[in-house]
Amino acid sequence: MNKIKRIEILERLRENNPHPETELEFNSPFELLVAVTLSAQATDVGVNKATRKLFPVANTPQAILDLGLEGLRGYIKTIGLYNSKANNVYKACEMLVNLHNSQVPENREALEALPGVGRKTANVVLNTAFGWPTIAVDTHIDRVSNRTKFAMGKNVVEVEQKLLKVVPAEFKVDVHHWLILHGRYTCVARKPRCGSCIIEDLCEFKEKTS
Template sequence: MNKEKRIEILSRLRDANPHPTTELNYTTPFELLIAVILSAQATDVGVNKATAKLYPVANTPEGIFALGVDGLSEYIKTIGLYNSKAKNVIKTCEILINEHNSEVPEDRAALEALPGVGRKTANVVLNTAFGWPTIAVDTHIYRVSNRTKLAMGKTVDDVEKKLLKVVPKEFKLDVHHWLILHGRYVCVARKPRCGACLIEDLCEFKDKTSDA
């Protein structure tokens, strides 16, 4: 895909949604961090339902740590893999309290050292909480980038590197959100809704549908 076409795609996505953000509900970097940890292999809707009950009771490292694994599990048991996630969250809270003054570190290495936090989670936190021009590639972004030919790669890391290389600076802060929302609601996995797609004429996917 040439540069001009990429810019037009990104411009249309920006025009349609000038100020995109995550669909996870949060009010602080810590709430965002915990929500993203919980969102692995789970829906944002499911995570939001759980945190809507959890955060009014405990929304600080000290507050959640005080619940313990069993106490936290009661709030998040509707989320997949909740047992391992509860353990990771409690360990993360302990590290934040002991090593980071109960603050979420604005540092990739420090974030990735937290239990349950990988590169994708760190990218989401750095981008959404701290305004870094990082690009967190999940299954939606991987699919959309490859399907449209915007940025092709065999792995999520390959796609992230390609996006960072080909996306102009003016779009980098928000491209993660545009692509994830596009993949979640329009360029869906089984049968893309090409008839409802605002970049359909620019997309290089060969098997387009007429679905709206």
């Protein structure tokens, strides 16, 4: 795909959603960190249902530690892989209290050192909590980028690197949200909804649906 097409796609996505936001509910960098950690292989809807009960009770690292591991598990048991996620969140809270004065660090290396936090989660936190021009690539973004030919890669890291290269600076902060929402609601996995897609004429996917 050429540069002109890419910019037109980005401009349409921006016009359609000028101020995109994550669908995870949060009110602080710590709440976002917890929500994103819990969202692995789970839906944002499911995570929000759990955190609506958890965060009013415990929304700081120390409050999670005071809640205890078993108490934390009780709040997130409706989420897949809740045992391992509870362990990760609890251990991350210990590190935040002991190493970072209970604050979420605005630093990739420090974030990725936290249990349960990989590159994608760190990218989401840096982008959404701190406004960094990072691009977190999940299955939706990987699919949209490859299917449309916007930024092709054999894996999520390759797609991320390609996106960082081809997306102009003015779009970088928001492109993660635009692409994930587009993949979640329009360019869906089994049968993309091409007929209702605002970038259908620019997309280079050959097997478009009606």
